[in-house]
Amino acid sequence: MKFCSQCGGLLTIQVPAGDSRPRHVCAHCGEIHYRNPKLVVGCVATWEERILLCRRAIEPRHGFWTLPAGFMENGESTAEAATRETLEEACARIEIEALSSLISVPHYDQVHLFYRARLLDPHIGAGPESLESVLIREEDIPWSEIAFQSVSFALRAFLADRAAGSFGLHEHSLPPPATT
Amino acid sequence: MKFCSQCGGLLTIQVPAGDSRPRHVCAHCGEIHYRNPKLVVGCVATWEERILLCRRAIEPRHGFWTLPAGFMENGESTAEAATRETLEEACARIEIEALSSLISVPHYDQVHLFYRARLLDPHIGAGPESLESVLIREEDIPWSEIAFQSVSFALRAFLADRAAGSFGLHEHSLPPPATT
Ligand SMILES: [Zn+2]
Ligand SMILES: [Zn+2]
Numbered sequence: 001m002k003f004c005s006q007c008g009g010l011l012t013i014q015v016p017a018g019d020s021r022p023r024h025v026c027a028h029c030g031e032i033h034y035r036n037p038k039l040v041v042g043c044v045a046t047w048e049e050r051i052l053l054c055r056r057a058i059e060p061r062h063g064f065w066t067l068p069a070g071f072m073e074n075g076e077s078t079a080e081a082a083t084r085e086t087l088e089e090a091c092a093r094i095e096i097e098a099l100s101s102l103i104s105v106p107h108y109d110q111v112h113l114f115y116r117a118r119l120l121d122p123h124i125g126a127g128p129e130s131l132e133s134v135l136i137r138e139e140d141i142p143w144s145e146i147a148f149q150s151v152s153f154a155l156r157a158f159l160a161d162r163a164a165g166s167f168g169l170h171e172h173s174l175p176p177p178a179t180t
Numbered sequence: 181m182k183f184c185s186q187c188g189g190l191l192t193i194q195v196p197a198g199d200s201r202p203r204h205v206c207a208h209c210g211e212i213h214y215r216n217p218k219l220v221v222g223c224v225a226t227w228e229e230r231i232l233l234c235r236r237a238i239e240p241r242h243g244f245w246t247l248p249a250g251f252m253e254n255g256e257s258t259a260e261a262a263t264r265e266t267l268e269e270a271c272a273r274i275e276i277e278a279l280s281s282l283i284s285v286p287h288y289d290q291v292h293l294f295y296r297a298r299l300l301d302p303h304i305g306a307g308p309e310s311l312e313s314v315l316i317r318e319e320d321i322p323w324s325e326i327a328f329q330s331v332s333f334a335l336r337a338f339l340a341d342r343a344a345g346s347f348g349l350h351e352h353s354l355p356p357p358a359t360t
Contacts, residue, residue, distance in 0.1 A: 003188035005181045005213070018308060021253070033185070037252050038216045039291060072217050073201070077284035077353040078291055099282060099349060104257035111219060111258055128198060169279060169349045173257040 006031045037109045040150075041081040042069020043117040044158040045094045050135035051155070052124060054089050056147055057131045064147035067114060067154060068092070070129075082115045090133040091125030094118060100161070101154040104173040114154035116167060149174055186211045220292045220330075221261040222249020224338040225274045227299040230315035231335070234269050236327055237311045244327035247294060247334060248272070250309075262295045270313040271305030274298060280341070281334040284353040294334035296347060329354055 001024050002011055009028025016023055016032050024033040044067055045052040053065045068089040072081040079096045086094050094117040101114040124133040138159055146152045150172075157170035181204050184191055189208025196203055196212050204213040224247055225232040233245045248269040252261040259276045266274050274297040281294040304313040318339055326332045330352075337350035 001185045003183055003185050005183050005185050005191075008183035008188045011185075034251070035254055036218045037254055039219065071214070072291075074215055074217055074289040075286050077286055078282065079284070079351070079353070080286075099351060102258065102279060104259070106255050106257055106260075109254040111252070171259070171279060173259070 001033060001035070004029060004031055005033065035109070037111055039072040039078070039081070040069055040110055040112045041072045041078050041085065041115075042067045042113070042154075043082045043086055043094060043096070043115040044100055044154060045086060045090075045092065045117040045119050047119040047122045047135050050137055051141070051158075052086070052090055052092060052119065052133060053136050053141070054126070054130040054133045056129065057126070058129050061147035063131065063145075065142055065145050065151075066147040067151050069112070069114070069151070078113055079115065082113070082117065086117070087127075089127045089130050091127055092123070092133070093120040095120060098167065099169055100167065101150075101157050101170045101172070103150040103153055103171075105150060106173065107176040112150040112154075114150075114158075116158060181213060181215070184209060184211055185213065215289070217289045217291055219252040219258070219261070220249055220290055221252045221258050221265065221295075222247045222293070222334075223262045223266055223274060223276070223295040223297040224280055224334060225266060225270075225272060225297040225299050227302045227315050230317055231321070231338075232266070232270055232272060232299065232304060232313060233316050233321070234306070234310040234313045236309065237306070238309050241327035243311065243325075245322055245325050245331075246327040247331050249292070249294070249331070258293055259295065262293070262297065266297070267307075269307045269310050271307055272303070272313070273300040275300060278347065279349055280347065281330075281337050281350045281352070283330040283333055283351075285330060286353065287356040292330040292334075294330075294338075296338060 004026035007029040068086040070085040097116040100116040103112040161167045184206035187209040248266040250265040277296040280296040283292040
């Protein structure tokens with residue numbers, strides 16, 4: 001971020017009056033440009049005992065497996081975002097049940113939400129961002145090929161709840177990646 | 181949003197290849213500038229039976245009552261955001277218990293999260309964005325002077341749970357304001 005999106009002027013980094021953090025402030029018009037975390041919303045969708053997974057056709061983590069999920073858009077609710085992403089990535093129609101996982105990812109400035117959901121029918125497919133979609137049994141989940149830590153967390157939380165016969169909200173904050 | 185924050189070039193509105201929505205795209209460098217919902221995070225914090233409310237010293241809704249809450253910052257978790265906002269607005273130290281309300285506000289491109297929390301001590305104050313803070317009994321809550329619909333929802337959800345003796349997550353999507 002170098003230029004003001006309002007006037008095209010050069011941005012400076014300074015702490016505005018009454019604030020405690022450095023911000024991008026326009027040297028020309030004074031506009032303060034805040035940067036805030038983004039929401040990624042998806043779901044753990046099931047048909048009978050099987051779980052919907054998609055294999056990624058895009059970077060990052062091309063070829064790895066994920067739950068359908070993506071950046072929430074303006075003008076929608078979190079449940080609508082999960083429903084839309086599932087349709088776009090897995091061509092699958094779902095009914096949202098309840099929020100299952102809330103995972104903060106501070107080092108990427110993101111918050112990930114995963115809903116528990118029920119497929120309305122077993123027809124699935126591969127949207128433009130997926131190589132393939134599958135309905136997979138718990139014992140066949142390719143744990144070593146899951147794309148993201150938050151997806152593994154959401155899957156394990158769902159499976160633990162299902163085994164216990166009681167569903168709740170699971171919260172987690174991911175630590176930064178290990179630097180070796 | 182008129183100018184590219186990367187190169188200062190003029191932005192155009194177009195649907196990028198492989199996308200289905202109009203975006204702000206730079207005519208000069210091609211950068212796509214996405215706009216995404218913002219997270220507002222706060223808490224329903226209690227000391228014994230009383231609830232922490234703040235009276236707003238800033239617009240919108242100057243002079244009205246709110247739960248401590250504000251925009252989540254990059255680099256923090258949702259629970260850290262709630263803790264920070266409560267310290268900033270009410271000079272109050274809390275221990276987070278669990279997520280209590282998740283409220284989508286599609287017409288303002290926001291998602292509001294309210295945690296249930298426990299004050300660590302009864303010392304409260306007024307931060308720069310508050311005229312005053314109070315610890316108030318349920319029967320004294322000024323319902324007609326609550327600043328935002330999401331705050332009323334979160335308060336009522338918490339009070340209903342407390343009355344029932346069982347706490348859960350309450351989800352809601354606010355309808356657009358009535359136009360009369
Ligand atoms: Zn400017
Ligand atoms: Zn540009």
